[in-house]
Amino acid sequence: MFNTPLPTVNELPSTRKLLRSTVIAILVAAGLLVTVVMPSEYAIDPTGLGRALGLTQMGELKIILAQEALADTAPPQQAPSAPAPAQQVAQVQPVAKSVAPPVAIPTSALKTNQITVMLKPGEGKEIKLEVLKGRTVSYEWTAVGGPVNYETHGEPYNAKKGYFHSYGKGKQVKDNQGEFTAIFDGTHGWFWRNRSNSDVTISLKATGDYLSVKQ
Template sequence: MFNTPLPTVNELPSTRKLVRSTVIAMLVAAGLLVTVVMPSEYAIDPTGVGRALGLTQMGELKIILAQEALADAAAPQASTPAPAPAPAPAPQVAQVQLVAKPAPQSEATSAPALKTNQITVTLKPGEGKEIKLEVLKGKTVSYAWTALGGPVNYETHGEPYNAKKGYFHSYGKGKQVKDNQGEFTAIFDGTHGWFWRNRSNSDVTISLKATGDYLSVKQ
């Protein structure tokens, strides 16, 4: 039926060649098993080649998906609660509408009372003195003072709590002044007030009136 000639004995592979081919095939199969099949199917990668080729990650993903499927199958299904019986209709009762009268509104809280102090100090020739008020940031103090006996040099200034030595903020100053009035708003928490120095040859008395939202007076 077929005209193909049969191979001769010389053309057939020898036993040695068959054994060698078999061994090579087994080694190739083992290599594929270790580097491809085991990493991609079971995430087992003893050589590290599977992770380099991305096959180990594929096997890890398969294992995670299988575990999630088993967990979903094992989870008990929540039973649907039976519907609650409908409540019986309540007897009709005549409703009486009550109108509540609004409570009288309390008067607005009055602003805190301002303090007022009248203070007098006497300066000898060449002497300097100061009066300070303890004032918090944003609070305002109005004042007026007069010098009896001669003009004085003055400065209105403030120092914050725990200020560095020599640091102060000046609100205003003058030389050879007999009186001054105005107001200041504290720019920080601390002591704020006045310093006077008598440069004349006679005593000078300073009379100060201060009104405002301050905590205390310091001399």
């Protein structure tokens, strides 16, 4: 039987070293929490580093996926999707009156993008546009390969966790078209979920006064 000699007092780390190591470990853990865990899991990005690394977008997608999963378990009583466009129509006229007189938006400010995404069975994806408050975007999209669940929604910049505004949604839909007017500065767009057993291709055409496309 072998006896392992015990370390001497001089070989043991001092209390000061242990305390310093503990403080360093706490600081590293806090840094990872703020820069990695919070953006990727909860879409909370106080430093802005998470969005630069693409982690905040991952957190936003997780929140949308969770909300969409909850919506799927609810009974299909969501016929009131019609009122959302009615509210938008009521908002379009005041915004147009306030924006048009001071600055006439040139025709060159309007953009058109055609984007295609493929959804595997059970997969969900989204496309977002950066749109400023009061600006309008018209769109149309089609699903080839089967119907999909969708939601048109937007989140303001630096939104609180879980906050978003829904412009409309539907289940088992093969196409949709319309327009929305941004009610705040932020990202606005579409989320699709393929609940079928085959691949589905989404073809989107968006036209309007927006800053950029985020996918």
